[in-house]
Amino acid sequence: xxxxxxxxxxxxxxxxxxxxxxxxxxxxxxxxxxxxxxxxxxxxxxxxxxxxxxxxxxxxxxxxxxxxxxxxxxxxxxxxxxxxxxxxxxxxxxxxxxxxxxxxxxxxxxxxxxxxxxxxxxxxxxxxxxxxxxxxxxxxxxxxxxxxxxxxxxxxxxxxxxxxxxxxxxxxxxxxxxxxxxxxxxxxxxxxxxxxxxxxxxxxxxxxxxxxxxxxxxxxxxxxxxxxxxxxxxxxxxxxxxxxxxxxxxxxxxxxxxxxxxxxxxxxxxxxxxxxxxxxxxxxxxxxxxxxxxxxxxxxxxxxxxxxxxxxxxxxxxxxxxxxxxxxxxxxxxxxxxxxxxxxxxxxxxxxxxxxxxxxxxxxxxxxx
Numbered sequence: 001x002x003x004x005x006x007x008x009x010x011x012x013x014x015x016x017x018x019x020x021x022x023x024x025x026x027x028x029x030x031x032x033x034x035x036x037x038x039x040x041x042x043x044x045x046x047x048x049x050x051x052x053x054x055x056x057x058x059x060x061x062x063x064x065x066x067x068x069x070x071x072x073x074x075x076x077x078x079x080x081x082x083x084x085x086x087x088x089x090x091x092x093x094x095x096x097x098x099x100x101x102x103x104x105x106x107x108x109x110x111x112x113x114x115x116x117x118x119x120x121x122x123x124x125x126x127x128x129x130x131x132x133x134x135x136x137x138x139x140x141x142x143x144x145x146x147x148x149x150x151x152x153x154x155x156x157x158x159x160x161x162x163x164x165x166x167x168x169x170x171x172x173x174x175x176x177x178x179x180x181x182x183x184x185x186x187x188x189x190x191x192x193x194x195x196x197x198x199x200x201x202x203x204x205x206x207x208x209x210x211x212x213x214x215x216x217x218x219x220x221x222x223x224x225x226x227x228x229x230x231x232x233x234x235x236x237x238x239x240x241x242x243x244x245x246x247x248x249x250x251x252x253x254x255x256x257x258x259x260x261x262x263x264x265x266x267x268x269x270x271x272x273x274x275x276x277x278x279x280x281x282x283x284x285x286x287x288x289x290x291x292x293x294x295x296x297x298x299x300x301x302x303x304x305x306x307x308x309x310x311x312x313x314x315x316x317x318x319x320x321x322x323x324x325x326x327x328x329x330x331x332x333x334x335x336x337x338x339x340x341x342x343x344x345x346x347x348x349x350x351x352x353x354x355x356x357x358x359x360x361x362x363x364x365x366x367x368x369x
Contacts, residue, residue: 004142004184004211006243012351016235016262019351022243024090024142025182026082029057031243031264032347034255034340035092037272040065041075041085043337044272045329048087054307054334055341058090058142060267063135064099064127068118072138080140092267093141095132095174095188097148098216098248111166113147129170133177141183145214146174148188153221160192163217168204175208184211186245192217193226195233202237212265213238214245219254219268224369228257235262252281252343252367256360259347271336276329278321281339285366287314289332294318301331307338 003025010019020031036043036051039062043051051059061081066072078084081091100107100114107116113128132147147170149163167190174185187205191197198215205213215234218227231246238244245265246258255266271281278290282302287294289301294314301317302310309331320328350359 003182006212006241008241010352012260012356013354014356015260017259017347017351017356018262018264019348020243020264022264024184026088026090026142027057029090029265030348032255032259032344032351033057033265034344035060035265035267036337036340037062037267037269038085039269040069041081043333045276045326045333046272046337048085050330050334051087051337052089054338055345056089056337058092059087061085061091061093061139061141062099063093063096063132063139066093066139067096067127067135068120068125072135076138076140080138082140090143091139091141092143093136093139093145094247095136095145095147096127097132097145097188098150100127101150109149111169129173130177133174133179137177137179137183140180143184143186143212144179146171146185146187146210148190148216150190150217150220151192153192155192157194160190160194160197163192164190164197164201168201171205171208171210175210186210186212186214186243188214188216188247189234189238190217191230191234193222193230195230198230198234199237202234206237206239210242212243212245214247215263216247218246219249224254224257227254228261231258231261231263251369252340252363253369255340255343256347256363259351260356271340272333275332275336278328278332280317280332281336282310283339283366289314289318289328290321291318301335302339305335305339305342307335307342309334309338 005023008018022029035058038059075084100116129147136144148167151163187210189202191201243264246263280287283304297314350356
């Protein structure tokens with residue numbers, strides 16, 4: 001079979017939402033799908049078995065962090081990222097672009113790539129499209145991302161235009177680099193919140209016939225209204241027969257609004273990062289579990305969710321956080337990912353049964369924004 005096969009199984013009659021099936025060498029991904037982030041080869045506070053137990057079909061690895069520690073060469077000697085972390089389902093690796101461009105005080109950008117200093121020890125490194133592809137080839141993920149430039153949300157127009165030009169030029173270089181037979185390359189559309197730049201970037205990238213396309217450079221400080229308007233301005237110019245990935249987004253509301261606009265894949269650190277800070281996502285809304293109001297609340301964390309962590313009492317989980325017991329972070333991380341993945345499961349079911357309006361009303365009640 002091809003390294004990647006994507007098919008649209010059903011389209012919503014009331015929106016641009018679509019139900020899909022994405023086949024890779026390491027398994028099938030039902031779309032729309034949320035992808036947990038395993039930055040350094042692990043979803044924080046969780047084992048790979050626990051990530052599977054909450055329903056993850058695919059996870060992400062971070063090229064920037066993995067190139068610094070333990071190094072792409074070591075991972076390749078281990079048999080690739082799948083073997084190194086004992087994960088037999090699909091993996092997506094980012095290009096490292098977002099991370100190096102966020103190191104504003106530690107990097108110098110050129111048309112060839114980025115010279116930067118490690119945030120760990122200050123050591124000097126260079127990352128460009130060729131280097132990113134070589135690293136991702138060594139890691140061996142099923143889906144790899146082009147090296148792109150992600151400008152800040154408040155960047156002036158000239159900087160955004162330059163970022164688009166570099167992103168397209170680097171995409172062409174990435175397309176010419178060798179990958180393993182099971183790997184698939186996605187292009188990334190940049191352009192800030194300027195519709196004309198998003199359109200021109202998308203149209204320029206289409207010529208390279210990538211296996212999928214991503215919308216990058218959002219959820220970086222712009223308003224929700226600007227985010228949704230940018231998706232509206234971009235998605236129609238992406239190939240209808242290829243998967244669409246909205247990078248680094250976001251809240252349950254963001255996921256719903258993205259799907260309604262034709263997005264198939266999402267990732268975000270929000271569920272696990274918030275978990276470590278004591279915020280649980282549930283079908284009753286967000287819960288600040290460290291609050292004193294839960295000290296004697298013996299009700300389940302999420303009675304509507306049939307998942308292992310959901311059945312522990314709020315009082316017990318609050319106690320774990322108060323005594324700095326790592327188990328508390330693990331349970332809430334599991335809860336949040338279980339919720340996000342159940343959210344996507346119910347969203348797929350709503351598309352399949354033409355009941356998106358009812359699902360949206362349900363979301364409005366617990367996640368109005």
